[in-house]
Amino acid sequence: MKVHETExxxxxKALFQARLxxxxEMLLEEFFYDGTHLKVEIGVIQDSIIGRNSPYLFQVALEHNGRPLISVHLEDFEELERNRGLVEFLETVDGTRMPLGQAYKFNKIEVAPGLETNEIKAVAQALTLLIHDLGELIFGEEVEMARQPLALQETWKHVYGPDSGKVVDFNGIKYIRFDDARGWHSF
Incomplete structure (x- = not known):
């Protein structure tokens, strides 16, 4: 059993369920969505490689009756030394280097087929607000975000602020970054 799978x-899971x-009230007022049936599920895919207090790879999902409505696979990006160049690149804002703090890369986002636009917006808003507090930066390959429904893309930009969703190019790969709206990279 993975250490972080339990602790x-x-x-x-308890913290996110309470926040959910x-x-x-917000889900009902903004999206006319009754989210009382939603359950948070967190799955540890791989424990920390370097002994951190959090896993290296994990998934956060919102489910209804055991059916995932939306999920995101996250990677603690600073775990691997091979990522150092990209981390240093992402730390540079307008030519000034600032430490990222905690950075997570979304490797995959999944939305259940058949959800209506308001449902996508509601569960995307809820999930995004939950993972927002995990790190100062959430980013991933632009192609992964581009394959998502427009409702999800708009919701992420709404949660992270109007200046979020910046596309950056590193070694020929385009990444989209969502900086914590309260963090130093947002100024």
């Missing part, structure tokens, strides 16, 4: 995931409960 870390239990802690964040606090979002119910």
């Amino acid at each position: 870390w995931s239990r802690h964040f 409960g606090d979002m119910q």
